[in-house]
Amino acid sequence: MAQTDQNVQTRTTLKLVGVVLGMFVFGFALVPLYDIYCQVTGANGKTASAYVVPEDGIAVDSDRWVTVQFLTNNNASMPWSFRPEVRSMKVRPGEMNQTTFYASNPAGYTMTAQAIPSVAPFHAAEYMHKTECFCFEQQVLATGEAIDMPLRFIIDPYLPESVQTLTLSYTLFDITDMTASAAAE
Amino acid sequence: MSAVIENHHDDHHHGPDKGLMRWVLTTNHKDIGTLYLWFSFAMFLTGGCMALVIRAELFQPGLQLVVPEFFNQMTTMHGLIMVFGAVMPAFVGLANWLVPMMIGAPDMALPRMNNYSFWILPFAFSMLLSTLFMEGGAPNFGWTFYAPLSTEYAPPSVTFFIFAVHLMGISSIMGSINVVVTILNLRAPGMRLMDMPLFVWTWLITAYLLIAVMPVLAGVVTMMLMDIHFGTAFFSAGGGGDPVLFQHVFWFFGHPEVYIMILPAFGIVSAIIPTFARKKLFGYDSMVYATASIAFLSFIVWAHHMFTVGMPIAGELYFMYATMLIAVPTGVKVFNWAATMWQGSMTFETPMLFAVAFVILFTIGGLSGLMLSIVPADFQYHDTYFVVAHFHYVLVPGSIFSIMAAAYYWLPKWTGNMYDETLGKTHFWLSFVGVNVTFFPQHFIGLAGMPRRYPDYALQFADWNMVSSVGAFIFGFSQLLFLFIVIKCIMGGKKATDEVWDGAEGLEWTIASPAPYHTFSTPPELPERSMA
Structure with a gap:
């Protein structure tokens, strides 16, 4: 058939x-x-990894100020104290800026943490260039240990005029278990 | 006619085996169809009991019957069982019974695989249901199992849930491959694609949807499994993953999935309405193209389920307009059904009652869907009872009414007996009233701001919740009447003629009632071309 x-x-x-x-x-x-x-x-407010300043530098836009706000959050049961040194800064687009974030581990054991950045408004995320950030690596703190973590960033001069304030928020995750199991393997 | 088939039957001589092993080993499409349908009905009652636990708890504000943890398990299991255990297997069962008979094929193309794809299901659902008795309880994160709720914060039984989903996926994929191969290769000589009955067309398209998206579902639960047990971080932000990614991948599966649960219903209704309106289906070609368009659009609108995650405005606009576009082919279908009934000599036997109710109530569900597609409005409606009302309107008086319509319509062909018309109509009216009393008030409490998935609520929602619960119990218990009607019909009753319904079109009505164990061992002569 x-x-x-x-x-x-x-x-x-x-x-x-x-x-x-x-x-x-x-x-x-x-x-x-x-x-x-x-x-x-730049959807989801994700920022890129470490930014390399071009050879010929970036022109500083001295005509405008941009406010950059810093937010810190702890995820779930993360016990660390975690806060920015300053809550906000006024910066010139194109200029290199530096600030620090403070973290300390009150838990009775050594912990590993990872900070995850997010920028709002989302469409401004691609204009936030971080040349150095503690979020590029994991933080290991022993009991009671504290650390000042550096952040160096440049706001791109091409940042749309409509954006006058930009919020950079960090959420701190406890990844002690994740790194422990990775080490065990 | 019937004598010819009897002789033919004797030539073949192997009828069904006796006893239990007949059902375990069967490769006969009618047996497997029957198994699927009974399985689906058992799951429908199981999931229904869970719905009644939910509605009983919500009868009054405050916590009366169950603890919140168990309530969450009930909402999760109710959704999973109804979607994967009741609606999908019912459609596969109908496809098994009807597709070979409608295209003049002797059986499904891959009969042994057909047996496997059914027998996987009882194992999958035993595994899923067994989680209710495990430490930490059953999955409690909603049927959409958003990560990280379903990974980092899930009960240990989540692993069994993942394997159960894998098994269901394998079963559906095998079933769909079988349907596609059957339809593409086993049509009676001379039957072109555009001659096929719409039920066959809608199932062909549904099968393609299943083949495309069930593997993505398998992928997403595999990622969950790896996040939970193997230290990956697909959905864990702390490890560099992204929880929103889960929602994208899930809804890439999930949106076509909702059309998987409605396209075969369109096919069923397109078969029933012409019979009882005694007119040919209006706009056959446009029905086929509309079905295909809906299927295509279903792949590019998924993010309308997640407008509130914080999408760029361009994304929200795109997904809003693309979603609204679906109303166009759906509107074509509703128009065609209405036009088929227009000036027809309509009678309202039970299948027709269910089919007409389908058209009206599905349209209500579709319109609330359009309201939800409006981004700024969605921010208000998101995760409220308005959403619950919306998808229950398209699933209960949509998919499930169509399945019941199909059961009443083809039951005489399957059993050889007419069902009890009075009882059938009673079942219809109880279900119709029950469904509307249950779900219509949920629109009101949803718009007023009652969130879904909570065991308790603020006092201002009390009245409509009570009404809704009363409706749920009416609807739930009237399904026992359906069970009784089906059993009564199997046991006996007025003998059905071969044609069963006056003027019903299609090859399945040219064979004897009840349909012999083997049909179309030699391909049928097609009636004149006008068939479609």
Whole structure:
């Protein structure tokens, strides 16, 4: 019977299995695609990794002031005390700025923390260039230890005129368990 | 006709085996269809009991019957069981029964795989239900299982939930591959794609949706598994991952999923309305194109479920307009159904009652969906009972009414007996009243600001919640009547003719009632081209 040609059926089946496998891979491919998308568009307030100042420097826009506010949050049960040295700064776009954040570990054991930055408004995220940030690495503090963590950043002079205030917020995550299990492996 | 088929049947001589092993080992599409339908009904009652626990707790403000932790498990399990255990298997069961009979094929193309895809399900759902008895309780993070709630903060049973979802996914994928291969390769000679009944068309498109998105669901739960057990950080912000990513991947699956649960319903209603309006379906071609358009659009609107995560305004606008666009092909369908009924000689047997109720109530659910698609309004509606009312209107009097319509419509063909029309109509009216009393008030309390997924609420919501709970119990218990009607019909009743319904079109009505164990072992001669 022509209608039950086994070869044709097998071919259709294999093609569909191929689609299934392809879509499974696509599901995982969404992870890096999403990161790239966020970095390109600044969606989600994600900031890029360490910024390298171009050879010929950046022109300072001395005609305008931008207010940069700093926020700190602790995630879930994170017991550290964590705060910015200053709550806000007025800066010139193009100028290098520096501030510090204070963290201390009141817990009775050594902990590892990771700060995750986010910028609001989201579309300003790509204009926040950090040349040095404690968020680029993990922080390990022993019991009672405290640290002043540096942040150096430049606001891009191309920051849209409409943005006069920019908020940089950090959430501090306890990743002690995560790093411990990674070390154990 | 019937004598010819009897002879034919004897030639083949292997009818169903006797006893339990018939059902375990069967590769017959009708047996497997029956298994799917009974399984789905069992899950429908299980998930329904959970819904009644929820509604009983919400009958009055304050905590009366269950602790909040258990309430959360009930909302989660109710959603998962209804979506993956009741609605989807019911449609697969209908596809198994009907697709080969509608296209003149002897069976599904891959009968052994068909058996596997069914028998995976009882294991998957036993595993899911067993979590209720585990330490820490069943999954309690909602059926959408947003990470990190479902990873870092989940009960230990989440791992069993993940494997259960994997199994359900494998089952659906195998079932869908089977449907596509059957439809593409086993149509009776001369039946072109555009000659196929709409139920077959809608299932073909649904199967493609399933094949495309179930692997993504498998991917997202695999990522959860790795986050929980293998130290990755796909969704953990502390490790460099992103919780919002979870929602994107989930809804990339989740939005096509909601169309998976409604497209076959469109096919069913498009078969039933012409029969009882005694007119040909209005706009067959546009129905096919509308279904395909809805399926395509379903892939590019997912983020309307997550307007409040803080998306760029351009993204919100895009997803808002793309979502609204879906109203166009859906409107075409509703128009076609109305036009089919227009000036028809309508009678209102039970399947038609369910089908007409489907058209009206599904449209109400669709319109509340349009309201939700408006971004600024969505910020107010998000995660309120308005959303609950919306998706229950499209799922209960939408998908489930269509499944019941299908059951009444094809039951005489399956069993050879007519169901009890009076009882059927009673079941319809109880369900119709029950559904509306349950879900319509939820629009009001939602707009007034009652959030979903809480076991308690502020006093101003008390009256409508009480009404809603009364409706839920009416609807829930009237489904026992449905069970009784189906069993009664299987046991006996007025004999059905081969055609069953006056003027019903389609190959399934050309074979005997009840449908013999083997049909179309030789391909049928198609009636004249006008069939579609």
